[in-house]
Amino acid sequence: MLSYRHAYHAGNFADVMKHVVLTSLLKYLTQKDAGLCYIDTHAGAGSYDLRSEYAQKTGESGLGISKLWGTRDAPEAVKDYLALVHQFNSAPDLTKYPGSPWFAATLLRPQDRLALCEMHSSDFPLLKKMFAKDRRVHCHLEDGYRFSAGLVPPIERRGLILMDPSYELSHEYETAIATLGKLHRQFSTGTYVLWYPILDERRTVSLRRHIENLPIRDVLHLALRVADRKSLPGMYGSGVIVVNPPWTLRGAMETALPFLAVELGTSDKATSEIEQWVNE
Numbered sequence: 001m002l003s004y005r006h007a008y009h010a011g012n013f014a015d016v017m018k019h020v021v022l023t024s025l026l027k028y029l030t031q032k033d034a035g036l037c038y039i040d041t042h043a044g045a046g047s048y049d050l051r052s053e054y055a056q057k058t059g060e061s062g063l064g065i066s067k068l069w070g071t072r073d074a075p076e077a078v079k080d081y082l083a084l085v086h087q088f089n090s091a092p093d094l095t096k097y098p099g100s101p102w103f104a105a106t107l108l109r110p111q112d113r114l115a116l117c118e119m120h121s122s123d124f125p126l127l128k129k130m131f132a133k134d135r136r137v138h139c140h141l142e143d144g145y146r147f148s149a150g151l152v153p154p155i156e157r158r159g160l161i162l163m164d165p166s167y168e169l170s171h172e173y174e175t176a177i178a179t180l181g182k183l184h185r186q187f188s189t190g191t192y193v194l195w196y197p198i199l200d201e202r203r204t205v206s207l208r209r210h211i212e213n214l215p216i217r218d219v220l221h222l223a224l225r226v227a228d229r230k231s232l233p234g235m236y237g238s239g240v241i242v243v244n245p246p247w248t249l250r251g252a253m254e255t256a257l258p259f260l261a262v263e264l265g266t267s268d269k270a271t272s273e274i275e276q277w278v279n280e
């Protein structure tokens with residue numbers, strides 16, 4: 001039984017960072033006419049009301065998207081992302097926040113396809129309803145780790161796979177890495193995005209070791225720390241591992257992430273990091 005609900009966390013600093021990366025990747029990958037397959041192994045509900053009891057209880061969006069809402073001047077990747085969140089709200093006030101499937105469905109074209117996995121019995125119907133009229137979208141009430149193996153390689157031979165687990169279970173880091181390795185073995189040219197929360201630095205070191213043990217060459221690690229561990233207990237950073245990143249991603253993030261560290265930082269210890277994890 002899953003208890004995690006993304007409605008508590010929607011629009012927090014980690015969502016902002018992850019969705020800036022996601023939209024930047026989608027923008028690049030849709031430049032070519034050929035169809036693209038987007039797979040979201042942990043899709044969530046698709047849309048979140050920031051005035052809901054869930055969102056109000058944690059107030060996490062107040063330290064994320066709310067801080068950027070009035071921003072006019074931002075690096076291109078952040079500006080593109082913010083324009084989409086404004087489009088989703090279609091009003092001057094920020095009252096709702098889109099999930100990853102909406103960002104993808106909005107940037108993808110008629111020739112593209114989306115496969116969304118979500119296992120929560122309350123969030124799945126919301127997701128399915130949101131895309132009921134979009135024939136490009138297929139929603140699956142399935143375990144994204146297992147089900148995604150049957151989706152790759154996609155017929156399009158071009159794909160973006162987002163893995164955005166809730167890390168509720170103790171073995172989930174291992175499961176996420178094992179799934180990434182398996183999917184990559186089946187479809188080595190796909191672009192993969194794996195998000196993880198930065199709760200302590202040892203976890204990042206261990207993740208790196210595990211990733212470097214996989215036969216994957218091209219890995220870009222992106223991190224945003226809004227504080228250090230001492231000043232912000234719990235999640236003080238957001239990490240994104242991108243396998244087979246397009247060449248444009250590094251440049252885009254070199255301006256976007258330092259900007260986010262300044263705007264979303266809650267202490268003078270806020271930092272951003274971009275590193276190639278090289279597997280020889």
Ligand SMILES: C[S@@+](CC[C@H](N)C(=O)[O-])C[C@H]1O[C@@H](n2cnc3c(N)ncnc32)[C@H](O)[C@@H]1O
Binds near residue numbers: 005042142166
């Ligand atoms: C961090 S949230 C996803 C947020 C979403 N990707 C976004 O960016 O808007 C993780 C979601 O994964 C779902 N989930 C947890 N374990 C799952 C699994 N094994 N397969 C599919 N979904 C799962 C949870 O119910 C939750 O909605």
